[in-house]
Amino acid sequence: MTDIFSTLAFYLQRSFVVNALIVGVLIALCSSLLGVTLVLKRYSFIGDGLSHVAFGAMAIAAVVGLTNNMPLVLAITVVCAILLLRIGKNAKIKGDAAIAMISVGSLAIGYLLMNLFSTSSNLSGDVCSTLFGSTSILTLSSFDVWMCVILSVIVVLFFVLFYNKIFSVTFDENFARATGQRASLYNLLIAIVIAVIIVVSMQLVGSLLISALVIFPALSAMRVFKSFKSVTICAAIVSVICALTGLLTSILAGTPVGSTIVAVDIVAFIIFSVIGKIKGGSKA
Amino acid sequence: MPQLICKDLSLGYGSQEIQHGLSFEVNSGDYLCIVGENGSGKTTLMKTVLGLQKPLSGTIEFSEGLSSRDIGYLPQQTDVQRDFPASVQEIVISGCLGRKGFSPFYNKDDKALAQRSMERMNILDLKKRCYRELSGGQQQRVLLARALCATQKILLLDEPVAGLDPKVTADMYELIDSLNKDDGVTIIMISHDVDKALRYASHILHIGNECFFGTKEEYRDFKDGAVKGEDDND
Numbered sequence: 001m002t003d004i005f006s007t008l009a010f011y012l013q014r015s016f017v018v019n020a021l022i023v024g025v026l027i028a029l030c031s032s033l034l035g036v037t038l039v040l041k042r043y044s045f046i047g048d049g050l051s052h053v054a055f056g057a058m059a060i061a062a063v064v065g066l067t068n069n070m071p072l073v074l075a076i077t078v079v080c081a082i083l084l085l086r087i088g089k090n091a092k093i094k095g096d097a098a099i100a101m102i103s104v105g106s107l108a109i110g111y112l113l114m115n116l117f118s119t120s121s122n123l124s125g126d127v128c129s130t131l132f133g134s135t136s137i138l139t140l141s142s143f144d145v146w147m148c149v150i151l152s153v154i155v156v157l158f159f160v161l162f163y164n165k166i167f168s169v170t171f172d173e174n175f176a177r178a179t180g181q182r183a184s185l186y187n188l189l190i191a192i193v194i195a196v197i198i199v200v201s202m203q204l205v206g207s208l209l210i211s212a213l214v215i216f217p218a219l220s221a222m223r224v225f226k227s228f229k230s231v232t233i234c235a236a237i238v239s240v241i242c243a244l245t246g247l248l249t250s251i252l253a254g255t256p257v258g259s260t261i262v263a264v265d266i267v268a269f270i271i272f273s274v275i276g277k278i279k280g281g282s283k284a
Numbered sequence: 285m286p287q288l289i290c291k292d293l294s295l296g297y298g299s300q301e302i303q304h305g306l307s308f309e310v311n312s313g314d315y316l317c318i319v320g321e322n323g324s325g326k327t328t329l330m331k332t333v334l335g336l337q338k339p340l341s342g343t344i345e346f347s348e349g350l351s352s353r354d355i356g357y358l359p360q361q362t363d364v365q366r367d368f369p370a371s372v373q374e375i376v377i378s379g380c381l382g383r384k385g386f387s388p389f390y391n392k393d394d395k396a397l398a399q400r401s402m403e404r405m406n407i408l409d410l411k412k413r414c415y416r417e418l419s420g421g422q423q424q425r426v427l428l429a430r431a432l433c434a435t436q437k438i439l440l441l442d443e444p445v446a447g448l449d450p451k452v453t454a455d456m457y458e459l460i461d462s463l464n465k466d467d468g469v470t471i472i473m474i475s476h477d478v479d480k481a482l483r484y485a486s487h488i489l490h491i492g493n494e495c496f497f498g499t500k501e502e503y504r505d506f507k508d509g510a511v512k513g514e515d516d517n518d
């Protein structure tokens with residue numbers, strides 16, 4: 001036991017480990033906050049879809065020969081996020097199908113473009129890295145960390161200030177619109193924030209982890225808690241704890257970071273499901 | 285003085301027209317019932333009046349001093365809400381948001397208003413309960429309390445009694461009636477129950493192949509005429 005702790009203490013002195021912990025926790029926090037809204041709006045897969053869009057955008061940037069692809073990738077992803085959230089219930093193609101279409105479509109186009117024009121010799125490596133993270137979370141630069149900190153502060157602030165409005169447009173968009181709330185504006189803001197979170201964190205941890213971080217904490221919290229506030233708070237706490245546990249485990253056991261965090265999230269989900277069953281059962 | 289004037293409205297989606305030539309007005313304190321068959325365009329009319337979709341042609345005018353911020357709306361239930369984790373309190377108070385513009389948090393007045401609306405709807409004891417665990421009738425009253433938080437002037441209700449048992453339906457009608465008579469709230473309501481509509485409403489708008497708008501007395505004559513007409517055909 002002391003062995004583990006001394007190893008841990010050893011690692012915690014390394015700045016790359018501390019950086020990874022900070023970034024992991026912040027991304028987990030941000031994505032879980034918006035995750036509740038996304039899951040409730042039936043947009044669970046938007047994280048996955050948008051990160052594939054970002055991949056397609058990167059391919060375009062590479063083909064055009066941009067050195068700094070961030071602005072282009074962000075712009076395209078934001079536009080797609082807005083389009084997806086706009087589609088709503090009235091469209092002929094439902095939200096989940098639209099996400100699947102855009103997701104698979106941009107992955108295919110992106111791969112095609114890279115295949116046709118790319119000079120990179122490691123194509124499958126490039127594709128794989130979009131799924132599992134292009135930069136390993138253990139090799140973050142201090143620029144990455146700062147960007148992540150600033151972004152997270154903005155996201156949390158946005159969420160706190162717009163919390164009531166997010167609830168309202170998520171629960172009943174028509175009512176919000178009909179009674180003079182600026183639902184389109186709030187949807188737009190939500191879409192932009194989501195796109196930003198996804199683009200930034202995708203480069204750090206990969207799209208697999210992002211989807212998991214969006215979906216699992218929200219679903220776990222919804223097993224047990226019954227008001228929007230308690231679900232949101234619980235999702236945030238669960239997400240942060242799982243991210244920390246996953247990160248530390250992966251450092252100690254040498255397992256891949258993203259997959260380990262997802263595994264911990266799955267365990268948490270199972271635990272919450274059981275608690276929910278017991279609570280629900282005793283009441284009935 | 286009319287609160288709402290609709291002139292020569294035609295309703296529809298895209299190029300497909302569902303109704304045309306609808307004209308009616310609603311005065312302060314009126315109780316208008318909209319009746320008509322399934323699919324005749326009642327919900328579409330209400331959504332158009334609410335500004336959720338554009339009319340294909342025609343105009344909708346609210347009187348001076350009445351804006352979308354003075355409207356309360358009870359939607360036909362959507363499936364998203366069915367498994368939504370939200371407490372009754374959270375839902376009711378969200379009715380206040382339209383008035384608040386960008387200010388981020390609820391204040392004392394909002395909380396007091398939510399409290400009063402819940403009291404009025406007799407759901408104070410459900411305050412902390414989870415919305416998705418309530419019965420259909422309780423859910424309708426929660427949504428009505430939310431609508432009351434949005435306005436005291438004009439309520440638009442889309443089939444508020446759908447799926448409720450006769451007793452709860454009767455209670456709901458009484459509740460709506462008292463909002464209209466005692467609190468002076470203008471009611472525009474969609475209903476399938478013509479008898480109830482004739483009992484409570486002051487005006488009827490019938491939409492279908494043949495459209496009609498007038499007071500309920502006029503509607504009785506219109507219906508009798510229609511029945512006679514059918515008899516003559518036989």
Ligand SMILES: Nc1ncnc2c1ncn2[C@@H]1O[C@H](COP(=O)(O)OP(=O)(O)OP(=O)(O)O)[C@@H](O)[C@H]1O
Nearest residue numbers: 090297302320321322323324325326327328329360
């Ligand atoms: N989003 C939509 N896009 C295209 N057509 C629609 C849409 N929603 C409804 N319709 C059509 O418009 C017509 C009127 O629908 P509406 O919902 O207004 O009927 P309703 O009178 O409210 O019926 P009910 O009594 O069943 O509620 C129907 O024929 C319906 O198929």
Ligand SMILES: [Mg+2]
Nearest residue numbers: 326327328360
């Ligand atoms: Mg309808």
